[in-house]
Amino acid sequence: MVSTSKIKSVDFFRKIPRDLTEASLSGAGLSIIAAFAMIFLFGMELNDYMTVSSSTSVVIDKSSDGDFLRIDFDMSFPALSCEFASIDVSDVLGTNRLNITKTVRKYSIDPNLNPTGSEFRSGPTAKPIKHDEEVDEEYGEGSVVLNAKNFDRISHQHAILVVNFFAPWCYWSNRLKPSWEKAAKIIRERYDPEIDGRILMGKVDCTEETDLCRRYFLDKVCRNHIQGYPSIRIFRKGSDVRDDHGHHDHESYYGDRDTDSLVKTMEELVAPISLQSQKDSGSLHNETKDDTKRPAPLAGGCKIEGFVRVKKVPGNLIISARSASHSFDASQMNMSHVISHFSFGKKISPREMSDMKRVLPYLGGSYDRLTGLSYISNPSDSNANVTIEHYLQVVKTEVMTRSYKLVEEYEYTAHSSLVHSLHIPAAKFHFELSPMQVLITENSKSFSHFITNLCAIIGGVFTVAGILDSILHNTVRLMKKVELGKNF
Known part of the structure; x- marks a missing residue:
């Protein structure tokens, strides 16, 4: 056995007896x-x-999300009606998608940008509107001319009032005029306003009766609730007056505009209403199931939210008034908007954002750079035909955390401007993606190095x-x- 003294001989820390040491101040x-x-x-x-x-490097973008990029947005347009609001996407490769509706929701909004009801449904727009092929010059004047003085009185004398809001300079208004007058004449003969009174067809010239065409509009900043010409509105007696503002709740007609179709539609509107009930009650409402007749927007503004998928090449996201069978007065259009959210890529959860800010505290400020910004174009003569353009430079950032979790984010810079144009005003978002990406790696320190x-x-x-x-x-x-x- 090894003796204790031999083991003590390898002691590196030999002790000096305490009696031999001296403490000092x-x-x-x-x-x-x-x-x-x-x-x-x-x-x-x-x-x-x-x-x-962390360490930062710039590498070629080899994204896991493929060749497409998602754009999420939530914007409010106080002066653009949901009836005509269109979301279009185009890019340098020739892609051109118009009036995207599948992934987009629209809500009518009041002057405070609050939704006034449920989601606004645009309905299918696949087939073109049919008009009379031959113009009969002897059609006569069958519809009643309405103005600000007689509109309320006439609208309360008939169970149904169908009004054509038009502009004389409008191509589509002029195409509708012959068939509208012929249909109005036929309906007048079948349902004499003096004897029957269940239905009447009228017309309003919006270039002459500007206040009447703005009547259902709540926001003083914006221009006109009747934004597209011609707009055919269906007013129903009894349930068509709102007590809070005195405005009419009404429906829009989106069907064919030939004489036969118009007459058929008027007959369908009258059919559920008996002559006796019209005389006795005077308060009737018929729920329409035909998709050619849908509730009109309750206000002149529109909230647009949703997302679109675009190719990873320079492109445009454009929001404007669009219709294949309406005309717009460019000088009266106002594309002012407030952006609640606008971002690229998938939405980042709060936990993922926390991980990213742990690596780089300043990261994330460019993720939604346009949030909360307002772009207002005053509807004055000097600011007519104004298109608001946003130029966005997009770059992808990837963060690899210490737990080897990959967090992806798209950041962008934004430069905006107001541009005068001869075309219909629009809100344009021009985006350009960088072929490079920023890779940030979170470096963990060795515990053994800390102990050393x-x-x-x-x-x-x-x-x-x-x-x-x-x-x-x-x-x-x-x-x-x-x-x-x-x-x-």
């Missing part, structure tokens, strides 16, 4: 200073160990303090010897 002071130095350096090292370090540095701190401070104590002690002894030598 200077040594105590240095010990206290050394202890504080150790605590301070330990805190610094621990903070460095806990601090996240900790030992180095303790040993180093202890050694330095020992050296200083030895120098100080020897210096004091030397000075005492010199002083004793002088005395002798």
Whole structure:
């Protein structure tokens, strides 16, 4: 067996008997200073160990989401009716998608940008509107001319009032005019307003009766609720007046505009209403199931939200008034809008955003740069035909966290401008994606490296303090010897 004395011989830390050691005031002071130095350096090292370090590199974009990019948006247009609001996408490769509806929702909004009801349904727009092929010059004037003075009185005299809001300069209004007047004449003969009174067809010239065409509009900043010409509205007696503003709730007609179709539609509107009930009640409402007749927007503004998928090439997202069978007065259109949200790529969860900001605290500020911004074009003569354009430079950022979790984000810069145009005003978002991406890697520090540095701190401070104590002690002894030598 190995004796205890032999084991003790390998001791690196041999002890000096306490009786042979001497405590000094200077040594105590240095010990206290050394202890504080150790605590301070330990805190610094621990903070460095806990601090996240990262490395940044720029690489070619090899995204996992393929060749397409998602754009999410939530915008409010106080002066654009949901009836005509269209979301279009185009790019440099020739892609041109018009009036996207599958992934987009529209809501009529009041002047405070609050929705006034449920989602506005545009309905199918696949087939073109049919008009009379031959124009009969002897059609006569069958519809009643309506104006601000007689509109309320006439609308309350008939169970149903069907009105054509038109503009004389409008191509589609002029195509509708012959068939509208012929249909109105036929309906007048079948349902004499003086004897029957269940239905009447009228017309309003919006270039002459501008206030009447704005009548159902609530926001003073915007221009006109009747934004497309011709607009055919169906007003129903009894349930068509709102007590809060005195405005009419009504329906829009989107069907064919030839004489036969118009007459058939008027007959369908009258059919559920008996002549006796019209005379007795005067308060009737017929729910229409035909898709050619749908509720008209309750207000002149529209909230548009949803998403579109675009190719990863320079392109455009355009919001404007669009219709294949209506005309628009460009000088009266106002594309002012408020952006509640506009971002590229998939939505980032709060937890993922927290991970990203842990790596780079300033990251994430460009994720939704347009949020909360308003772009207002005053509807004055000097600002007519104004298109609002946004130029967006998009770059992808990937963050690899310490847990090897990949977080992706698209950031962009935005520059906006108001441009005068001869065409119908629009809100345009021009986006251009960078072929490069920023890769940020979160670097974790080794625990063994932390322990090594900790030992180095303790040993180093202890050694330095020992050296200083030895120098100080020897210096004091030397000075005492010199002083004793002088005395002798």
